Structures are given as structure tokens and as C-alpha cells.
Amino acid sequence: MRRSLALGCLAAIAAADFTMHRRRPRWILIGLFDHPAHLATAGLLVLNAPPRPRRWTIAFLVGALLPDLDHLPLALRPEHPSPDDPRPVSHCLLAVAPVAALAGVTQSERLHGLAGGMAAHFLRDLGVGTGVPLLWPASARSLRVPYAVYVAGCMLLAGRAFLGGLRLPLGGRELDNAPRQLGSGLRLERRQRGRGRRGT
Numbered sequence: 001m002r003r004s005l006a007l008g009c010l011a012a013i014a015a016a017d018f019t020m021h022r023r024r025p026r027w028i029l030i031g032l033f034d035h036p037a038h039l040a041t042a043g044l045l046v047l048n049a050p051p052r053p054r055r056w057t058i059a060f061l062v063g064a065l066l067p068d069l070d071h072l073p074l075a076l077r078p079e080h081p082s083p084d085d086p087r088p089v090s091h092c093l094l095a096v097a098p099v100a101a102l103a104g105v106t107q108s109e110r111l112h113g114l115a116g117g118m119a120a121h122f123l124r125d126l127g128v129g130t131g132v133p134l135l136w137p138a139s140a141r142s143l144r145v146p147y148a149v150y151v152a153g154c155m156l157l158a159g160r161a162f163l164g165g166l167r168l169p170l171g172g173r174e175l176d177n178a179p180r181q182l183g184s185g186l187r188l189e190r191r192q193r194g195r196g197r198r199g200t
């Protein structure tokens with residue numbers, strides 16, 4: 001399962017980027033290809049992360065799409081931007097800061113996942129299109145890395161997940177599949193809920 005997921009994520013990214021490169025869709029249609037690739041990038045990170053509760057994973061995947069909400073006002077304009085235009089300045093680390101701070105204060109798994117997912121969104125945007133103004137408002141300059149760096153990162157993550165060589169930080173046990181990771185998260189949640197009901 002873990003291997004299929006890793007290959008599926010890689011294939012989704014390759015298909016989306018190949019189509020966008022060859023077909024050059026209009027700006028308003030780019031999300032149809034770009035958002036599955038964002039989810040797939042986040043999926044590769046999840047597959048390489050230590051076991052987490054399912055609510056963290058879901059929030060991480062939601063967070064991986066969240067920064068593109070700032071495209072909505074642009075989509076409602078009569079004239080849309082060009083795919084070669086810079087991304088909005090709200091695509092920056094400052095947008096993640098309140099969520100990360102709230103996660104730190106509340107220790108909420110969901111908020112931790114959301115903040116991590118938002119940061120993961122920027123990993124793809126750094127290598128695809130016009131880059132990201134990550135340091136806004138200190139600088140409005142869009143930061144970029146070569147697309148090959150992004151692809152190499154995805155291949156490394158997929159390879160690591162495929163080979164199942166991830167070691168847990170505490171037990172040193174081999175994490176060989178995603179269901180086991182998901183299962184441990186669900187058991188953890190059930191135990192916590194049980195404790196809550198017993199009022200401890």
C-alpha cells in the first residue's frame with residue numbers, strides 16, 4: 001500500500017506537470033492540474049513523516065491547498081492573470097505564522113497539520129511557475145528553485161517511502177507500510193477518547 005501510494009503520488013505530479021508544460025492551460029484552469037500535484041507532494045511528505053493521528057494527516061492535506069485561497073479574488077475578476085504573473089504576496093511564510101503560533105499554543109494536532117501542509121504547499125510553488133514571495137513583507141521578490149530540484153526532492157521522498165526505510169525516532173522499528181501508520185494513529189485517538197470519557 002505504502003509503495004503504491006508513493007508511486008501514485010509521483011505519477012500524479014508527473015502527469016500534472018507534463019500536461020501543464022505541454023498544454024499551457026489558461027490561468028483559471030491551472031488549479032485542475034496543480035492542486036492534485038500539491039496533494040501528491042504533501043502525500044509524499046506524509047509517507048515519510050513519523051506516525052501521526054489521522055486528524056493530523058487530513059489537516060496536512062487540507063493545508064497543502066489552503067494558500068491558494070488567495071487566488072479566489074483573482075478568479076472573480078473579469079480579466080484573469082497570466083500563468084507567468086507573480087503569485088500574490090499573501091503566498092508567504094507570514095501567512096503560516098498565525099496558524100503555527102496557534103498550533104504551538106494549543107498543541108492541536110489539526111493546527112500542527114494545517115501549518116505543516118501550508119509550508120508543504122510552498123515547497124512545490126518554489127519549483128513550479130514564477131516562484132513564491134516567501135519573505136513578504138520584508139521582500140516582495142519571488143524566490144525560486146530549479147524545477148529539477150523539486151523533482152529530485154519528490155523522487156527522493158518517493159524512493160524513501162517505496163523502500164520503507166524510515167525508522168521511528170523512538171522505537172527504531174521499521175515503518176513498512178502506510179496502513180500501519182494510519183492504524184497506530186487511530187488506536188492513539190481511540191485511547192485518548194476513552195480516557196476523555198473516563199474523565200481522567
Ligand SMILES: [Zn+2]
Pocket residue numbers: 067068087091121125
Ligand atoms: Zn500556490
